[in-house]
Amino acid sequence: PETVRRLLKMYGHLLEDIADRPDARVKELRLTDAAEREKLVKEFNDTRAAYPPNKCIHELFEEQASRTPDRTALVFLEDTMTYEELNRQANRLARYLRDKDIAAGSVVGIMSERSFEMVISILAVLKAGAAYVPVDPQISAERRRYMLEDSNARLLLVHPAPDGADSGPVPVVSIQEALASASSADHLEPVSHTEDLIYIMYTSGSTGKPKGVMVEHGSVLNTLFYMQQTFPVHSNDAHLLKTHFAFDVSVSELFGWFFEGGKLVILEPGAEKEPVKIVKAITEHGVTHANFSPSFLQAFLEDLKARGIRELASLRYAFAAGEALKPHVVRSFHEQVSGTELVNVYGPTETAIYATCHRLRQDTPEEQVPIGAPLANVQAYVLDRYSQLLPIGLIGELCLSGPSLARGYANLPELTAEKFAPNPYRPGERLYRTGDLVRRRDNGTLDYIGRIDQQVKIRGFRIEPGEIEETLASHPSILSAAVIAREDEPGRQMLVAYCVVHPDTEIPDEEWKRHLAEWLPSYMIPSAFIQLETMPLNKSGKVDRSALPAPGLNHDSKNESDQPISEVERKLIGITESILNISGINPNDNFFDLGGNSLLTIRFITEIEQTFGISLSLMDFIDLPVLAKLAKTVESLLPVGAS
Template sequence: AYIRGVPASLPDIPIQYADFASWQRQWLQGDGLAEQLAYWQRQLAHAPALLSLPTDQPRPPQMSHRGASMSFTIPKQLSQRLQNLSQQAEATLFMTLLAAFKVLLYRYTGQTDLLIGTPTAGRPQQRFEETIGYFINMVVIRSQVEATTPFLDYLKQLQLIVVDALDHSAYPFPRLVAELELKPDPALSPLFQVAFAFQNFVGAKALQALADPGQEGLPFELLDEFHQAGEFDLMLEIFETEEDYRLQLKYNPDLFDPSTIERMLGHYTQLMTEIVAAPGKATSGYDLLPAVERDRLLVEWNDTQAEYPQDQCIHHLFEAQVEHTPEAIAVVFGHQQLTYRELNCQVNQLAHHLRSLGVGPDILVGICVERSLEMVIGLLAILKAGGAYVPLDPTYPAERLAFMMDDAQASLLLTQSWLEADLPLASKPIQRIDLDTIGAQLADQPHTNPVHPTEAHHLAYVIYTSGSTGRPKGVMIEHRQVLNTLWALQRRYPMTANDGYLLKTNYGFDVSVCELFGWFMGGGRLAILELGGEKDPVRILEALSEQQISHVNFVPSMLSVFLETVSTEALAAVNSLKYVMVAGEAFPNRLAQIGQQKLPAEVKLENIYGPTETAIYATWYAIEPGDDRRSQIPIGRPLDNVQAYIMGTEGSLQPIGVPGELYIAGGGVARGYLNQPELTRAKFNKNPFGSGRVYKTGDLARWLPEGNIEFLGRVDHQVKIRGFRIELGEIEAHLSQNP
């Protein structure tokens, strides 16, 4: 009318916004207010304060209200099938799409109690329909998404909840927040952090005629995409037009990367496709992964196949190195040292003696010694005799040692004379051999390598870890599993004839296996740190320098003490150091940055991860300068011949960025737990994505977009102290026996 210069024909609006405000004030003082408040107090009692969506960045201490958005149009065929499903379920499309969105959030977070906000028109009476003003009021939709509930059943439940909520939507949301006396948190929006809205744009197309460029007067343009400040972590808006349905996912860029939002839209679309195909399936049973993402998780990031000596035993590689460099220094302890030939001769004599005592394939032999030449000789002799060693730490409580000896039913115990008096008695007699005094008895034994039928599938060792029932668990590891890990480490952190490995790890902790046997993979030497030296940063530094060490392992807690104690100049003087490998605990980024600053630039600092049940290590991650985005260093990618899967509680693959339990498959997976077949069946399962078995780690993790794995914690009550696994259940079991 303005353009054409004619009077406007719009009718007068009899009710103004001020009239609505006056009505609302009166209503808030009436009886309806109390009834609505009582409803919301019941509905929101004991509600979770936070929907724990997996984010790309830590949540800032205060909301910035920054916003960004990403759009996607639902394919027409899918739109039609969604409408058909809604009609069959006697639900609106809004209800169906909201239900699907809630299922997506459940699958992303694992939380079943979900609160989502949705805007309502906020016009409680017909007479306010034409009034101009801001009426919108947010309503909280709280519902429970259970894993086993069929989607159609959940949709019906949600319909009742939404209708009930809309019947009580007149209560102003800001006042509700005040009445509930919620503790204010500047980092969060109150009650809900995710919103959902269904916007009807049908009829908007007719306005396009007024935007004809040929029109004179006031030209304008219809914007089909817009951005605004963000009040929530996420807000999904569905725009309905004559032609299609468009999704617009608004997000907080302080928390999420655009690539994450793009994947989320893809997962929502995939979920809707799955739902219309099988609406009666349980909410946990739908596949969220598009084909490209599934291929990335199963194939691209798990393409780790590599050659290794899978038909050999650990000692075979030692014997081969003896043949290659017999006069090279093999092992050093204080002022003592042995060449490869000398070490092999002593090992062989003890191995022949052990063979004469009945040691052979899968026969367990206990060894309780301090770090020394005798330790290395004893361990290699057990392997060369065909047996498997069971490390018994002399510092362990007598009760724990007694249990391990009884459980292992070891045929022999190798020890040292000064430790014998403190060793507990096993339930049945066990023959003991004192390694420091047996030399004379071995004089007549051959120096040649023993010949026996031990093969790669036989046991190499059984290491006990903490058990949740109060009983330690003996993890059975075979030769081929150890060699898969050692060969992978040799490829990534090559040991040469000029290199040295520092043995400072307790041999009851499986990281010690790399130190005990990794040195001869490339003809290097082993330097043994005396007992107690592993706790002394100055002594460690001296050993690194004196023994020209190239490879050293740390748990993060000890690395922190080491870096705090030694100077940058002192570290720079250790010109032999090549690799600092960190394992056994979560690796704080702050500590990694200190390491990057203090260690010489040529030294590689790496985070390595792996449970005892996967033969020492399963993943690795190279720390680079400036790698400081996350609070914890990722655990990286799978080792050679290892596959990693992150699965939800229902056993399906979790999408990229979504937490789940980490499962490990491939060449390092252990045989199982000694004398615990039920636990073995529970933790070692058939690989659903390939051959062999997978180990259920109990570790919570997620894939990062670049293909690394981030460790997030435990799904149970296990903790790690200085690299040792501690089951709190074991502590509770012992405490309950001593009230």
């Protein structure tokens, strides 16, 4: 009944608008009256709030360091660093950069795993007046060169110093060596302003190459100030740095801890995939704020349940970010974890970390988890393709406005103009078209529905299938390619690649992976590869993605040994078949080639530990994904006579 009443109301508004404006074009006709437009434009977007307008992020850190010089700022493994030590080290490196002609407007690449040196280098780049480009040490040399050249980086800071790091014409500088040779640790005169860039972050691009999102100090500050006001980090609190700094969620971790003298607990590289190590870091260091991708949160909760863990000690806020949060994950969280508030936050890289948020109460279960209402100073509109406001209840594109918007895309003026258009509802301001489909509720909160385009989020990673397709198509034996994300079961998505190759050509999976790895990061390499004789097309001649076949069990390995399958191998096969929902595998199969991924690995290891009563490291498993080899490791950990 409510839907019917809403439709009748919209129809009435439409007829009235036709009568009032008979010369209006059809695309200009409105389904809302003046009162509803007032609510959609102003009431739901009355988010005005003060924040420091003339401060840069590193200046706020310097002010806090002067107030609490002896307080612990960083924790990494068994080591700590005070505010004064961190500030002086960043000053030393910043002076080194200034001596290398790094100044206001410069760009510096940083390639490092999580460490003291990574945090020092980021602050140093900002103190020098430059913007940083985070570079994942695991990406290919070709992709690294492209990012550094496209961003016009002046040099690349690295830690630890890799052997022969290929950065093209960009000089490579060891962070430790630069610190050792710096002349002074004295304070530097500020040269940055809030409208200067703080970072350029590269995301997947549909053209086959990543695109650099340029974000300013003021944009980040607006988001962080809201988070501090709403979910404060106090002097005895700690934020957990577990997100790789090449992804924008890390920005809330890197800069959201020091406003009132809190500390940053740096998770060791690789530990972000191990629930046991995350729980240990939270417990031992009093972590109060932590981010999780929803898919990892699901695996994390499954591991907690298997280990009988019912609370996360000091953790006050768990932020779910990076992809759609499903209701069953929320229910699991509230059933298993007490004393921690779950917050669903949403925001593309183009809007400085977050744009909306929703606090999830245990006593108000949701049939669909909202992404919530806009943050301070952010405006959210639900529009059709002609930028007309859509009424409550209709699905449209989420468009965002306000100071959190990025400056645009590096060296892509046409794409910047297309995505960052003039805001018709706030003259003189810009409107970012997210490409996300949403629906507004009666109370103004927003539900995420899906994407307009083919972009997908898998395990929190933003992926344009077109970039993978372009890379596949560059292989000399491939005639055409298509990549889609398939969901075999709730919470489990996988990338699947389909290719048409030259006649009489057979490309093994390893060749596809090797070719893709030359350009793409590991999270963009599909889990399954399927060769087709022809690509299914729809009536318009485009690839019919709905007709692409689901991947089946497709492996060439054979258990040709005369040796019988051991009891440990049999149990490992049973665990694998249950987790991957397949059958017919054998000990010579590779867990990842069968469709396994890092999140399923957590479930796999937990079940192995429960089945055999042993402790197995995730990193050990990554090196032993073949079941027969894993079985030998399991056998070596078993008590004598056990199986």
